[in-house]
Amino acid sequence: MKKPRVLIVEDESSIAELIAVNLRHNGFEPIWSEDGASAQREIDAALPDLVLLDWMLPGQSGLALARQWRKDPRTKSMPIVMLTARGDEPDKVSGLDAGADDYITKPFSTQEMLARLRAVLRRRAPETVTERVEVGELVLDNATHRVTWQGTPLKVGPTEFKLLGYLMQHAERVHSRSQLLDKVWGDHVYIEERTVDVHVKRLRESLGTAAAMVETVRGAGYRLTSQVTV
Ligand code: CA
Numbered sequence: 175m176k177k178p179r180v181l182i183v184e185d186e187s188s189i190a191e192l193i194a195v196n197l198r199h200n201g202f203e204p205i206w207s208e209d210g211a212s213a214q215r216e217i218d219a220a221l222p223d224l225v226l227l228d229w230m231l232p233g234q235s236g237l238a239l240a241r242q243w244r245k246d247p248r249t250k251s252m253p254i255v256m257l258t259a260r261g262d263e264p265d266k267v268s269g270l271d272a273g274a275d276d277y278i279t280k281p282f283s284t285q286e287m288l289a290r291l292r293a294v295l296r297r298r299a300p301e302t303v304t305e306r307v308e309v310g311e312l313v314l315d316n317a318t319h320r321v322t323w324q325g326t327p328l329k330v331g332p333t334e335f336k337l338l339g340y341l342m343q344h345a346e347r348v349h350s351r352s353q354l355l356d357k358v359w360g361d362h363v364y365i366e367e368r369t370v371d372v373h374v375k376r377l378r379e380s381l382g383t384a385a386a387m388v389e390t391v392r393g394a395g396y397r398l399t400s401q402v403t404v
Pocket of ligand 1: 185
């Protein structure tokens with residue numbers, strides 16, 4: 175199994191280092207940012223599986239960062255655990271209001287931190303792939319890895335199969351290229367958004383007469399829809 179990547183956003187290097195060592199020893203892959211700007215760069219490059227976000231940071235506070243990430247469609251559902259030195263209730267509540275999934279009050283034990291991170295990751299586990307999805311007369315079967323259109327099997331490459339599966343499970347919704355990279359390709363550090371276009375083109379070729387079901391939404395991305403005449 176892939177190690178969960180945890181982005182630690184913490185300006186105090188001694189604390190960040192201690193957390194990173196503990197995470198590494200317990201099967202996580204930690205990365206460290208000292209402030210909001212460098213955290214944003216890490217996130218732009220690749221979405222982490224979880225962000226451990228300190229409340230008190232130079233420049234933008236952890237709270238402001240959490241709010242900002244919750245507003246951005248790309249980071250909207252990125253798990254965030256706040257680190258706070260303040261133990262009082264109102265602060266915790268505003269942390270959760272800002273969109274944090276949980277909070278840990280400093281000082282904390284390694285065991286407590288790991289338990290909380292694992293709990294958040296479990297809750298945010300990627301949706302399990304449905305065995306069989308149908309949209310109109312298009313059917314995708316994950317068990318047999320087959321796609322049929324009006325009962326006729328279609329030849330679909332492995333990446334196009336994943337892409338189609340995702341689009342079918344979220345039919346009628348528009349997905350940006352960046353969202354598709356996150357959901358279909360996962361970690362996309364070295365993948366350009368144009369790659370999505372290439373695979374959409376191949377997918378349409380594989381779909382033949384059903385190609386029109388994959389719509390380009392100008393300026394927004396792609397959508398799979400049954401609301402077309404094919
Ligand atoms: Ca701090």
